[in-house]
Amino acid sequence: MTDRRCAWARNASEAMTAYHDTEWGRPSRDDSHLFEMLVLEGAQAGLSWATVLNKRENYRALLDGFDYTRIAAYGAEREKELLAEPGIIRNRLKVASLARNARAFLEVREEYGTFATYLWSWTEDTPLVNHFTEPAQVPASTPLSDRVSRDLKKRGFSFVGTTIVYSYLQSAGVVDDHLVGCPAKPVGHAGSPAAPPA
Numbered sequence: 001m002t003d004r005r006c007a008w009a010r011n012a013s014e015a016m017t018a019y020h021d022t023e024w025g026r027p028s029r030d031d032s033h034l035f036e037m038l039v040l041e042g043a044q045a046g047l048s049w050a051t052v053l054n055k056r057e058n059y060r061a062l063l064d065g066f067d068y069t070r071i072a073a074y075g076a077e078r079e080k081e082l083l084a085e086p087g088i089i090r091n092r093l094k095v096a097s098l099a100r101n102a103r104a105f106l107e108v109r110e111e112y113g114t115f116a117t118y119l120w121s122w123t124e125d126t127p128l129v130n131h132f133t134e135p136a137q138v139p140a141s142t143p144l145s146d147r148v149s150r151d152l153k154k155r156g157f158s159f160v161g162t163t164i165v166y167s168y169l170q171s172a173g174v175v176d177d178h179l180v181g182c183p184a185k186p187v188g189h190a191g192s193p194a195a196p197p198a
Contacts (some may be wrong), residue, residue: 006179007135015053021184027127027173028114034172035105036066041168042097042159043089049167051089063098072102074076097158105154119174122148127186129176138177141166 003010009020028034039059044052062085064070082095083087105115112118122144132138145166152160160168168176178185 006150006177006182006184008011013050013054014115015056024171025173025176025184026186027112029033029063029120031109031115032066034115034119035068035102036060037168037171038101038105038146038157038160039063039098041164041171042101043091043094044095044167045087045159045164053155058085061152062088068102068105071098072106074099074102094159101157101159104152108155116186119172123174125174127173130178132177135179138179139166140169142175144175145169146163 005017006019007018007148012020040052040056043055043059051056060066062082079095082098083090083092088095108115110119112121128144130138141162145162147170149160149162149165152165166175170177172188176186
């Protein structure tokens with residue numbers, strides 16, 4: 001399987017391989033998971049995914065298991081404590097975005113019932129399946145991520161630029177960018193028609 005995985009997961013760390021094989025590109029409609037990935041993708045800005053993935057369990061321990069209701073109540077004192085924690089990325093703006101994004105997340109849930117309903121409404125509840133054969137074909141952003149990014153920003157989210165949002169859509173399985181022939185491509189996706197232009 002190793003040689004047929006997407007290039008970024010070949011000869012990678014155990015955590016990276018497991019993430020590629022079991023999470024990335026697999027459709028998620030679990031709000032807890034969707035919020036967790038929103039936090040981690042935002043933390044990645046300017047850094048490598050490997051760096052963030054290595055700190056994932058530290059984030060989980062320090063952020064009340066990624067409980068968005070609890071994080072929404074974080075104030076200045078909690079942010080100060082988090083900035084002193086070496087186990088996470090201690091960027092002042094990223095730490096400040098945690099409570100802000102949790103509050104915005106709750107507002108979306110109030111409007112749509114679940115955040116998943118909101119997120120998947122952008123693709124009519126259907127994964128967009130791409131059939132790229134080379135890593136260079138995978139985009140950093142798309143018109144879809146542009147639109148979602150603009151809407152999230154209007155709703156008060158931060159660290160949701162179009163590149164971060166595209167990575168987020170991949171992590172949530174809204175977009176499946178596993179390369180053709182990758183054994184981790186979700187069942188049923190290998191023979192799906194190409195996704196329509198976003």
